[in-house]
Amino acid sequence: MPAPPQVRLGRKRALPPCPNPLFLQWLTELRDQAAERGQKTQYVYQKAISSLKKYPLPLQNAREAKILQNFGDGICRILDERLQRHYKENGPDANIHTLPDGGKLPLPARHSNDNNSLAPTKRPSGKERGGGKEKGVARGRKREYVPQKRSGGYAVLLALYRESQIPGGKGFMFKLQLQTEAQHLCDKSFFVPDVGSKYTAWSSVSTLIQKDLVLKTHNPARYSLTELGLALAERLEDGERPTDRGEQQDRRSEVGEEDDGPGVVDLTADEEGEKIEEACVAPEGVLAGLCPSEKPPAVETNSRSSECSLSPGSYDIVLCVDFIETTGGSTACKQELVKELQRNSVTFDIRKLNVGDFLWVARERVSPVQGQLRPPQGRELVLDYIIERKRMDDLCGSIIDGRFREQKFRLKRCGLQKPIYLVEECGSAAAHLSLPETTLKQAMVNTQVVDGFFVKRVQNVKESVAYLTVMTRYLTRLYQNRTLVCRSRELEGDGRNEECGGGERPNPSCSLMSFIEFNQGAVKNKCQTVGEVFARQLMQISGLSGDKAVAILERYATLHSLRNAYEQCHSETEKEKLLSSIQYGKLKRNLGPALSRTLYQLYCTNGALT
Known part of the structure; x- marks a missing residue:
């Protein structure tokens, strides 16, 4: 009797970890592209990827994915467009539950003027690439991330590497110091976004952190290189020496001359980088052409190397109004606030403030640049006065739910020295609050006596606007002959030993924070220690x-x-x-x-x- 055939147990092939690998790969590509550009949509794509990995059933189209968490209309529309393109290139019967060509998507169709080349380009098979073994090795190798030359990530890695090579150095850099040192290594501004964009070269730091090249610790944040980042930065530095660095020194010493070859005019040149360099170098320009590693140790460790100043007459005092004060809630009262400010001819700007309701900035006056559609954005330094506006009913509610103490705590730690509470009386409405009037008065007294805030009480919106108008005119007169110096709060703490309004000298300097640093440091839900x-x-x-x-x-x-x-x-x-x-x-x-x-x-x- 012949022996029965041997039965092979187990699956013939391993099932993919996700039954929708094509959708998973497209979402991964979208996430990586968003991370490369520093866009926050990378987190949206990552959440969608996590939901898709947990779904055990195959999807026939992107519309079916709407039942999954974190899949909205936008993601489904993008996946449908890619799916239609996939069917067009691979046929209407193409399988979408396996990856074509051994785990990689085919290249998109290449078109040329020749009518015979309208078919999609065929990828070489495993044998044509040298056998299946080499094909498997190539598929398993992960592509190394290397930032493009003179990009934000490239400049940050080099700046951190050069800081680490200084004998006796700290081994880390604060944000503003890192931005200043990396600026001359990058073609894009670290401080001001390009026209039509809200991202600067600093946005690439999130990608470096995600790729485990840069480490962010402490609060204020300290940035340093990981072992992988140090190895990559060393290779970038080797490629920078000696020819490339000499070219960069020539470009910094002769800004705007023959950068793009003869006869070429760049209408999108980085005026912000030139402006920051001109304002931050020594008066004689002696240090303008030196790289960080070539500067004397005294200059490198002195925080004044990162200062930028605004001379008298080169800036305007502008009132900044939190957008919450002009939208939502009682629309009539909030519109009355704007109309009263306009009627009083107050220069104001509505924007998002992460702490406080009103503050003042010294905005640099800038002139239009020939060849550019819009003038460059001027630097802004925050004056030491910030106002938190409270109606009596709002004050009562914030005391009950605990926001009152938290807001005072955040105002104390925001870095501005003159916090003000502007309390609006509600007239007869104050008698119908859930807390007695004596409690509210005691809270205001404690705010002024114990916490050291100045409390200003007014009756209505018109009196609030009148107070803001008087304060704006007072600050304009106070700062009209002052030289304002921007120093990092990270490097020098608050750094205000003298009052800006006092002093016997005819033109004392005022040490102020930039608005960007102030507003980013005051984010309520930022990562906390x-x-x-x-x-x-x-x-x-x-x-x-x-x-x-x-x-x-x-x-x-x-x-x-x-x-x-x-x-x-x-x-x-x-x-x-x-x-x-x-x-x-x-x-x-x-x-x-x-x-x-x-x-x-x-x-x-x-x-x-x-």
Whole structure:
């Protein structure tokens, strides 16, 4: 009796991890393209990719994907367009649940003037490429990311590499310092976006972080190279020496002369980069042609190398109004605000402010450039005055839900020295609030006396606009003969030892932040450090203000360090009194035993609190 044929168990081929690999590959390409351009849509595509990987059934078209999470009309429309193009190139019966040509999409059709070349270009088979083994190796090799020469990523890598090669250097750079040092290595501005775009060369840093080439730590952020980034930057630096660097020095010393060859006029030249260089170099221009690695150590470590100044008469004082103050809610009152500002001839600009409702900037006056449609955007430095506007009902609501303390805490840490609370009375409506009037008055007194804010009380919108008008005219007169200097808050802290309005000298310098740095640093939902999360948690406790939270953080920077301190105590009484002697505020008062006992019970009690 013949032996039965041997039965082969298991699948003949491995199933793909996703039953829709074609859609998955298209979404991956879209995500990578968005990340390369620094666009936030990369996160939308990544969410769609995650949803598609979890879906176990094959899709026949993109419309069926709308049932999945994070698949909107836009993504489905893009996938449908690619699907139609795929059918057109591979036939109406093409299989969309497997990747053609061994895992890679075919090249798009190439057209030429010859009518015989209208067919899509055929990719070589595995044998034509040298056999199936080499084909598998090529498919498994991941393409290395190398930024294009004189792009934002290229300039950032080189600037960080040169900083790391300085003997005794810090090994990291702050944002503004990195932008300034990388600017002359890039053809695009790190500070001002191109016309018609909202992205600068700095947008490429997110790609470098995603590719594990640059490491971002601490707050304020510190940027340094990873091991992969150091190796890549070293190769870029080798390609930069010696010919390319000499060409760059010549280009920096002769800006705009023969950059594109004889007879070529570039109407989209980087005026912003030239403007920043001219404002930031030494007065004699001695350091203008030196690379960072060639500068003396004293110049490299001095933060004044990154200063940019606005001389008297070269800027205007502009009131910035948060767009929330002009849209939504009571439209009539908010439109009245705009009309009153226009009636008073106040120069104002409506924009998004991440903290506060009104502030003032010194905006540089710029002239139109020949050959460009729009004039370049002038630099903006934020004056030290910021206003938070509150109606009485809004003040009442913010006290109840906890926003009042959080807003004061953020205003204190925004870097501006003159915070102002503008409180509008509601007349008879104030008597119908959920908190008594005495409580609201006490909150305003505490804001002025304890927190150090200036509180201005007005009756209505017209009086608010009158106050803004008077403040704008006062600041215009105060700063009209001042030389304003832009310094990074990251490099020098607040750096304001003297008041801008005081001083005996006829023309004192004022050290101010740029508006971009100020607004980015005031983002409410930005990535927070462990210490910042700990501070926000502490401020949720009744009776624990921002000053008290800061005092605790100065002694115990994280919750982990506080728990370790409790564990080192020898008795329950010692644990309860651990924080009682910590001093806070200008008067240096102690936290006291009651609050110390509350914190101990919160963080060291097992089970529910009684």
